[in-house]
Amino acid sequence: MSGLLTIEGGTPLNGEITVRGAKNFVSKAMVASLLGEEPSVLRNVPLIRDVDVVSDLLRLHGVTVDHERESGVIHLDPSNVESAHVADIDAHAGSSRIPILFCGPLLHRLGEAFIPDLGGCRIGDRPIDYHLEILRQFGAVVDKRTQGIHLSAPRGLHGARIELPYPSVGATEQTLLTAVRAAGLTELRNAAIEPEIMDLIAVLQKMGAIISVDTDRTVRIEGVARLGGFSHTSLADRIEAGSWASAALATQGDIFVRGATQPEMMTFLNTFRKVGGAFDVREDGIRFWHPGGELSSIVLETDVHPGFMTDWQQPLVVALTQATGLSIVHETVYENRFGFTEALRGMGAKIQIYRECLGGLQCRFGQRNFNHSAVVSGPTPLRAADIMVPDLRGGFSHLIAALTAQGTSRVSGIDIINRGYENFQVKLEALGARALVAA
Ligand SMILES: CC(=O)N[C@H]1[C@@H](OP(=O)(O)OP(=O)(O)OC[C@H]2O[C@@H](n3ccc(=O)[nH]c3=O)[C@H](O)[C@@H]2O)O[C@H](CO)[C@@H](O)[C@@H]1O
Numbered sequence: 001m002s003g004l005l006t007i008e009g010g011t012p013l014n015g016e017i018t019v020r021g022a023k024n025f026v027s028k029a030m031v032a033s034l035l036g037e038e039p040s041v042l043r044n045v046p047l048i049r050d051v052d053v054v055s056d057l058l059r060l061h062g063v064t065v066d067h068e069r070e071s072g073v074i075h076l077d078p079s080n081v082e083s084a085h086v087a088d089i090d091a092h093a094g095s096s097r098i099p100i101l102f103c104g105p106l107l108h109r110l111g112e113a114f115i116p117d118l119g120g121c122r123i124g125d126r127p128i129d130y131h132l133e134i135l136r137q138f139g140a141v142v143d144k145r146t147q148g149i150h151l152s153a154p155r156g157l158h159g160a161r162i163e164l165p166y167p168s169v170g171a172t173e174q175t176l177l178t179a180v181r182a183a184g185l186t187e188l189r190n191a192a193i194e195p196e197i198m199d200l201i202a203v204l205q206k207m208g209a210i211i212s213v214d215t216d217r218t219v220r221i222e223g224v225a226r227l228g229g230f231s232h233t234s235l236a237d238r239i240e241a242g243s244w245a246s247a248a249l250a251t252q253g254d255i256f257v258r259g260a261t262q263p264e265m266m267t268f269l270n271t272f273r274k275v276g277g278a279f280d281v282r283e284d285g286i287r288f289w290h291p292g293g294e295l296s297s298i299v300l301e302t303d304v305h306p307g308f309m310t311d312w313q314q315p316l317v318v319a320l321t322q323a324t325g326l327s328i329v330h331e332t333v334y335e336n337r338f339g340f341t342e343a344l345r346g347m348g349a350k351i352q353i354y355r356e357c358l359g360g361l362q363c364r365f366g367q368r369n370f371n372h373s374a375v376v377s378g379p380t381p382l383r384a385a386d387i388m389v390p391d392l393r394g395g396f397s398h399l400i401a402a403l404t405a406q407g408t409s410r411v412s413g414i415d416i417i418n419r420g421y422e423n424f425q426v427k428l429e430a431l432g433a434r435a436l437v438a439a
Pocket residue numbers: 023024025097098124125126127128129130131132166167168169170171192309310311333334335
């Protein structure tokens with residue numbers, strides 16, 4: 001990955017930026033449009049690479065995608081869905097995790113699907129065993145090939161009783177996108193209930209689906225023969241909002257995040273307040289700032305919703321290097337999400353990584369040799385360094401660290417960040433960061 005940013009740190013980030021629709025919803029709603037017999041419209045779409053990848057994949061399958069980039073409106077017309085050339089799809093291998101969610105919709109529309117090898121952040125093994133098992137339960141025949149996966153449904157797809165071993169976001173979405181047009185009833189136990197999934201359910205309901213969510217995380221879907229289009233405005237990207245909030249805290253700044261919304265961020269806001277950050281929820285966004293004085297160390301465990309989201313963890317850890325005392329961070333969603341701390345240690349942060357489950361919960365990764373707990377000791381002044389972006393959130397964390405550090409850092413591989421942060425360089429400039437793209 002390319003792109004080099006030179007950052008002169010030590011200046012608080014102050015000002016206002018806007019967040020638009022959620023990366024982890026918009027791409028899925030775009031896939032859902034494949035299920036309809038009529039056109040759909042999606043608003044508040046951010047300019048991020050995952051949207052471009054999904055647009056390309058939809059176009060390869062005959063969907064007309066008209067993206068008004070500045071206004072953030074996408075028109076999707078699936079009237080002429082067709083099989084794509086395997087070589088064309090394969091060109092997108094490794095670009096994102098979304099292609100796996102094309103399975104159900106393509107099986108319904110075409111009777112077969114070819115899925116390229118997945119991309120996404122390398123923060124653990126990220127197997128797709130739940131996805132494939134679910135598809136088999138619906139009646140799909142799964143043929144794993146050297147490159148990619150071929151699926152067919154010789155007898156059509158029928159509803160299934162599914163229980164997830166872990167409330168996986170992707171596997172829940174796989175079930176929803178397949179069950180809505182499968183024959184009969186589907187029952188999904190131990191489903192994930194992230195706000196982005198709830199917004200996907202809202203989209204599917206607008207299209208004509210019948211879906212109920214019980215208090216015990218059981219989702220029931222009554223399959224229907226036909227779905228129409230939808231018109232929908234995406235919920236805001238709570239991960240991007242939390243990332244800018246962490247940047248405000250670490251740099252002792254003050255950022256108004258226009259578009260950020262409280263309900264989806266309540267868990268983040270509680271943690272932010274415990275660390276010592278201040279925030280003000282307004283009609284049109286949330287202001288986050290460092291109120292002066294010391295920040296407090298905390299014990300934090302990432303979890304599925306409504307727990308503290310794993311994608312908030314990496315940016316917040318940078319802010320924790322500026323808090324007084326020992327913070328404990330237990331990552332329970334991914335087994336390998338602390339790789340980004342190596343660069344922080346090189347910048348002077350005191351972060352130790354442990355295999356044990358520190359915190360309160362025993363998680364799936366305990367006793368299994370995974371470095372999934374961290375102890376952060378602070379406050380430590382950070383010094384500038386040359387660093388390489390490892391993944392999406394780790395990359396944004398490196399930006400925060402460079403902005404916090406005294407001196408000039410060179411951050412390479414910044415293109416990865418465009419996968420989930422819209423116009424982040426323009427936003428940095430608007431917040432007064434001294435950041436320059438190297439020629
Ligand atoms: C594009 C998108 O929406 N990405 C989000 C989605 O990823 P994604 O949908 O890939 O994450 P999952 O919720 O599926 O993964 C959670 C855990 O389940 C495991 N697992 C998952 C599927 C499977 O078949 N087998 C299996 O073992 C994973 O390895 C991981 O340890 O939810 C994650 C958890 O909130 C977020 O960090 C990602 O930003």
